[in-house]
Structure formats: C-alpha cells, structure tokens
Amino acid sequence: MADPRLANRLKRMPLFADLRPKELALLTLVMKDRALKPGDVICREGDPGDSCYFILSGTVEVYREDQSGGVQHLANLGESQLFGQVALVDQGNRSASCRAVTEVEIMQLDATDFEMLFSSGSQFAFRFQTVIAQTAVQQLRSANARLNELLSTRNRDGSEDDLSRIQELLESPAPSAA
C-alpha cells in the first residue's frame, strides 16, 4: 500500500515537486523508508552500488577512509538531496562512503527499481533521468570546488601567476561543462 503521508513528504522535495500523484504513489511503493542514528554507515566505498538514497531529514556525510583509518571529508548533504546514484548510473562500485551525522531519515531506492525508472522510456523515466543528470552535474561542480579549496589551502607560499588562473577556472563550474 502506498503511504499518502510519505507521498506528501516526497512532494515537498524539489526533486519530486513536479511529479503527479500516481508517480509519487509509485515511488512510495518502490522506496523504503529508513531511520538512522548519528554514526550509522549507509554505504561503504568499494561495495557494489545496489541502492540510491533521498534524504527526508538530517545530515549525511560523504567521506573516504585512507589505509591508516583517517577520514577524508568530501561533502555534507542535507534535506532533499540525493546520493548513491553514481554507482547506479555507471554501474561501478561505491566511490565513497556515507554516514549519518545527525538523526537521519532517508528513502532507499534499490538498483532494479532505479533501472526501471531510469530506462523505461516512460514519462516518469524522462523526469527522473533529468533529475539524476542535473544532480550529478551539481555534484561534479561541488567536487571541483572542494578540490580547488584543497589546492588553495595547500598552497600558502604565495607562488601564483597563471596557476591561480587555473584555480579560478576550477573553482566555478565543472571543467567539463564548457
């Protein structure tokens, strides 16, 4: 049974704002609602990508662990954001780990349902695909910004010139968007 309250919550997310009641009902049928506590790990780098997630509430950290157990922070994600779709789209393994920072409520969409929504050629698939592509482009841009931030903090010796120009260019949009 589709849960109408869940449909209402999904509809409030910009990602799904345009969806029709039937499409929302379909989503609530195929997605699982999960509640997490701070520190709970949602997915791990290197695992096969078998689901993607939509955040209903709370904060999720995207990170990587190095061999000595150190944590490299990549991004924080909040309400209405989507994560975990990279491995579903390119069918590779998880490129990073994700864990709950606060109490978190997420909707989980499994790979087979994702594939059905993404590739069916239905009207919903078109909308869903556009959302996935735009989200990915935005993630690429913030990853680029993060990279640039790292490069900047690593260089405080003042050696500049045209290199700072390259940094500027990295800073804004995705290099590949040109």
Add this chain to the structure above:
Amino acid sequence: MEETGAVRPARVLEQVEIFSSLSPDEIDDIAQICAVDQFPAGTWLFHAGDRGACAWIVVSGAIEVVIEGGTRTEQLAVLGPHAVLGELSLIEPDLRTASARALEDTVALRLDYERFTQLRDMMNAASHKLMRELSRIVCLRIRDVNDRIEALSDSGVAASDPQHSGQPAEERRSTLTNLLKRLWGGSKTA
C-alpha cells in the same frame, strides 16, 4: 535531415561514441536539430566565463581547448574529427571553464541546449538515451575528481603545517593541468 554543404550530420553522429547506443532513426532525430558551424583557423568558439548552452561535434579540422593565462596560454586538449566539446551543457547550461579556438579551418555540428530540451520534452527516445550516456560521463568524472581529492589529501602533511605549506609551484601546476587535461580529455571520443 538538415544538411549544409557536404556535411551529413547523421553520418558524423553515428561515428561518435556518445551516440553509439542510438538506432539510425534516433541518430536522424538528433541530426535534425544540429546546425553546422564553420570556424576559420584562429577563430574563438568561446572564452572561459561565457555562458555555454550548446555542444559541438567536430566534423573536420581541429579545436584546441586552452586556459588563457596572463603571460602564456596552457593547452588542455586538441579535439579532432568526431570529438565532442561541451556536452555537459546539454544537461544544464553553465559558464565555460576554459576557452576554445579553431587551430585550423574547422567544421563542427552544433547541438543547442534549447533544441535538445525540446526533444526531451517530446519524450524522444534519442534524447533519453543521450541523457543516460551524459549522466554516465558525469558520474565517471565525479569519481575522477574524488580520486584527485583523495590523492591530494593523502599525498602529504596537513595543510596547516607551515613547513609543508603546499606542493612546489611546478608540481602544483602539473597537478592542476593534468586534472584539467583529464577532464577535457574525457570529452574526446575513441
């Protein structure tokens, strides 16, 4: 099919990797919304910071992608026949992050975001397949950038350590340039 001079857009598109999952009919759908641009050698296609709302597929000639520096210009990539330039602006228009100019007399197919979006709005199957391929490309680049972030973070001492306040300028330059080259190289087709 729209044609200009001797250029047959469908014959070009069918040789480009990002269109490889499209049927001949679907290739024709994309070909119909392509325009043909001619760029005499030395002509700029765009400069970094320009708003980008179209992609090009090189038909003949060569386009170089460069960073225009104050004192010198750094070449990131040279794109020859069947290479694609700016394809991610078909997902969402954005500012160009580098500049591009024709190295020699160049003919290229132009695919506009507006026209591509109209195809998408019509639930055209070709646009659906192309969006899927573009999404895949973006995801691969996200991995690439995340790898770079990790490599940078692992490669040395904390940034706050004044003894190791960063890579030497030359090394940092090559890190950045390689990154940009890889990102731009990703637009090239096999």
